[in-house]
Each structure stands twice: as C-alpha cells, then as structure tokens.
Amino acid sequence: MSEATLLAHLQRLQLPYFHQQAAPLAAQAARESWNHGRFLEHLAEGEVARRDEALVARRVKAARLPGIKTLDGFDWSWPKKINRAQVQQLFRLAFLAEHGNVILLGGVGVGKTHLAIALAHAACLQGKTALFTSAIDIVNALAAAQATGGIKREMARLMKPALLVVDELGYLPIGKFGADALFQVISQRYERGSTVITSNRAFKHWPEIFKNDSTLTSACSTACCITPSPS
Helix, strand or coil, X not given: CCHHXXXXXXXXXXXXXXXXXXXXXXXXXXXXXXXXXXXXXHHHHXXXXXXXXXXXXXXXXXXXXXXXXXXXXXXXXXXXXXXXXXXXHHCCCHHHHCCCCEEEECCCCCCHHHHHHHHHHHHHHCCCCEEEEEHHHHHHHHHHHHHHCCHHHHHHHHHCCCEEEEEEECCCCCHHHHHHHHHXXXXXXXXXXXXXXXXXXXXXXXHHHCXXXXXXXXXXXXXXXXXXXXX
C-alpha cells in the first residue's frame, strides 16, 4: 500500500492523529528500531489523547464559562478568612457523585465566582457536564420560555448538567415569579444533580430572597457552605 493510499484510508476512518503522525512516527520507529506493536501503541495513545482533549473542549464550551479559572489561580491572600483545606477538599469533586450542593457566601470581590467557575471547569476536566449561569439569567430565561410555551424544555436544559452553577443569588430583586422559578430549579435538582450557588447574602437572609418562604432555605441547609471573608 502506498503512503498516499494509507493516509486516505486514515482520513476516511476519521483518525486525524494517525493521519498527521503516521509518517513522522514511522521514521522515528525506523531510527529507534521499534517493533510494530510499539509503533501502533504510540499512534493509538496519541489518538486517544486527541479525542479526550476534544471532549473536554466541548464540555467547557457547553458549560458557558465566562472565562477559565482554576484553583491554582486563586489568590489565597484575599479573602483574609477562608477555610483553605475545605476548599481544596471540595475540588476532589466527591460531592458530585453524592449529588451534593455547595454554597459560597461572601461580599463582593472575595473570590466566590472564581471558585465557582473553577469548580465547573474542574468538573469538565473530570468528564462531567456543567453549566454556568446567574440567578437573574435563570429567571429571565424561564420567563421568556413561559411566554413561548417552552418552559419544560428550558427546565430540562437546567436539569441536564451534572453541575449547575447559579451565580449572584440575591444580588438583584427577582419578584415572585423569579423566586418560584429558582425554587423549582434548585428543588428539582435536589438529589438528581449538584448545584453551586454564590451569594452576597447571609444564609439567614435567604428567606427574604424567596419572599419569606423558608422551604428552600431548609432544603439547602445540608449543603457545603463556605464563607470567604475580607476581614
């Protein structure tokens, strides 16, 4: 078989790493006296790595992250008070298998959103689906969906990811519909998927966000709660 024919077959089989690296790896194999098994192993490893990278890229894109954040990039000198060991343990992602929830509380600028994005990104790297959104965006999306008869489809989109990040809960007033909508999202995800919530409102004030309905606050009481503090 000619090299051109081989490359055409590899391209048709949708093996781009094989297609791109077959010739240079064959030359390396000849120089270093590889056997056929080792040559094939290198090609297969490269193709698997390429596909894994592509899957991660697709999951990260689907997560709609506002940027790429990692735990390594977190500034531990600010906030002044944070349980570093608890945060590092959280990034083991054991809570995803248990469908556990996480609440990040604190004032503006203490790194809540950074940690939430980093958790979603870490989940994508570990083969999990994630979605980043804000509380107000959820409310607006569900309101628009209700007006067009697509609320079931929108709810299904919010139920689908293994990890849903709800950023900035309580930053803006949401009204009765918004409170009910967020309640439905969080309660329906309970024990079906994990939810990370960031808020600048103390946990004891959450009933005010949900129009003095303490049911949701009680439902969230078993979540892992981390409170970064600037002081």
